[in-house]
Structure formats: C-alpha cells, structure tokens
Amino acid sequence: MSAVGADEPLLVAESVVAGYLPEVNILNGCDLQLADGEIVGVIGPNGAGKSTLLKAVFGLLPVRSGSIRLRGTEISGRRPHELVSLGIGYVPQSRNVFSSLTVEENLQMGIYQRPKLFAARMRAVAELFPLLADRRRQQAGSLSGGERQVVAMGRALMMEPSVLLLDEPSAGLSPMAQDDAFERIRTINEAGVSMVMVEQNARRCLELAHRGYVLDQGRNAHTGTGRALLHDEAVVESYLGTLAKAR
Numbered sequence: 001m002s003a004v005g006a007d008e009p010l011l012v013a014e015s016v017v018a019g020y021l022p023e024v025n026i027l028n029g030c031d032l033q034l035a036d037g038e039i040v041g042v043i044g045p046n047g048a049g050k051s052t053l054l055k056a057v058f059g060l061l062p063v064r065s066g067s068i069r070l071r072g073t074e075i076s077g078r079r080p081h082e083l084v085s086l087g088i089g090y091v092p093q094s095r096n097v098f099s100s101l102t103v104e105e106n107l108q109m110g111i112y113q114r115p116k117l118f119a120a121r122m123r124a125v126a127e128l129f130p131l132l133a134d135r136r137r138q139q140a141g142s143l144s145g146g147e148r149q150v151v152a153m154g155r156a157l158m159m160e161p162s163v164l165l166l167d168e169p170s171a172g173l174s175p176m177a178q179d180d181a182f183e184r185i186r187t188i189n190e191a192g193v194s195m196v197m198v199e200q201n202a203r204r205c206l207e208l209a210h211r212g213y214v215l216d217q218g219r220n221a222h223t224g225t226g227r228a229l230l231h232d233e234a235v236v237e238s239y240l241g242t243l244a245k246a247r
C-alpha cells in the first residue's frame, strides 16, 4: 500500500483511528514515531487511549483508518504473532506472565516460533537480567511484582525485537522496584532496542525518554523531547500535577 520509505523512522503510526465497539472510536487520529535507538514515552490521563494505541500497533485491535509502518512497510492488519516475527515485542499493562509456569517456561513461550534459538537467547537475556537464570525453575506466580516484570520483559526480548512496546512497566511496584524498572528500561535500550513506553509515572517517564507524546481523548495533545515536555507549562499544569511539580 505505502511506498517503502528508506528514510522513514523505524516505527510510524499516522492518523490512527481505532476502537473496540462498532462506531465508537477510542483513538481519533493518533500519530507516533519511533526512531532507531530511541525511547519514546507516552503519557496522558486515565482512559486517554494509551494502552489502546499500543494494542493497535501490536495488532490486538483493528485499525479503522490510518497507517502503521515498520521500516516503511505497512503492518496494520497483521496479527500479533506476525508482528513478533517482524521484530516487535509487547509487554501488556497487567497479567503479563503465565503464573503457573516457571520462569524458564515463560521465556520459552517468548520464542515458541523459533525453539532452536531458545538456549542462545536465554543466555543473552539472562546476561542482561541474571535473575532470569537464577530463578529459572521458580514458578512465575511466586515471584514479586518487580521480578515478574523482569520475566515479562525477558520474554518479550527472547525474539530479539527491534521495537519493544511497554505498557506501564512501573505500575503496581514499590518505589524501589520502580527505580529498578526504569533502570532496566535504560539497560534494554542501551542493548540496542528502541522502545515505546506508556507510563502513569509521567515525570519519570519523560526524564528517561528521548521524546514524549501526551495523549488526551485519543488525540495527540503535546509532543516534544522529554526535557521540553517536562518544562512545558501547559503540560506541567494539566498532566504532571502538583505532586510532580513539588519534586
């Protein structure tokens, strides 16, 4: 459908309209771009459509109009397993591990399409996060929230994605575990993975992200570098809150 744009950023979402119920659009023309090597943060109020945007990119709900391209190739309409094999990883907002399976089995699920690569990828992912090797026989359901998040990220990294979509990686974690979660995101990015991170913790998100998007009611409200958004009066006033201002 679209011409292959060699100069186009790694991932481009353009004027995306999507929703769950017939005739009810949740995304009303969203744009997002992710360049190679970037961490892009997406913030905005509850119900703004942040998770919906990630789901639309990952093929979990149909795109009604607009375009989503990976390296210039249209990917809207592709199923999640196809997107995984094209190099997109996704860690959902909640229930992101198989609780009754061990850590190792969870990681196997992440690479079921290429089982022969399991051992090599397990080594690579455990090098980033040693906990995955140390706890490989432990049931994922018996891990702490922070440890489960490591398993969820590890699983998404098994297929060596070029793009990782993270929905609220710090949600429900203690302050110390949140610090670890943000540190992990930096580690993954430094290993060469570009990321779109949706976060409730808007200030921390923008501090880490190279660029950010503020979504409101399914539309882009503000866009800029993380630093510019952190200092944008309108963003601070409406989206970063008084608590964040005091920090």
Ligand SMILES: Nc1ncnc2c1ncn2[C@@H]1O[C@H](COP(=O)(O)OP(=O)(O)OP(=O)(O)O)[C@@H](O)[C@H]1O
Residues within 6 Å of the ligand: 020, 021, 026, 044, 045, 046, 047, 048, 049, 050, 051, 052, 053, 200
């Ligand atoms: N499965 C679904 N069926 C119908 N409506 C849904 C479904 N999932 C989400 N919605 C609606 O879509 C809108 C956007 O939800 P979404 O989960 O994308 O928001 P969000 O920005 O991620 O919010 P939060 O910060 O609370 O996670 C909400 O009004 C929500 O009720």
Ligand SMILES: [Mg+2]
Residues within 6 Å of the ligand: 050, 051, 052, 093, 167
């Ligand atoms: Mg959400």
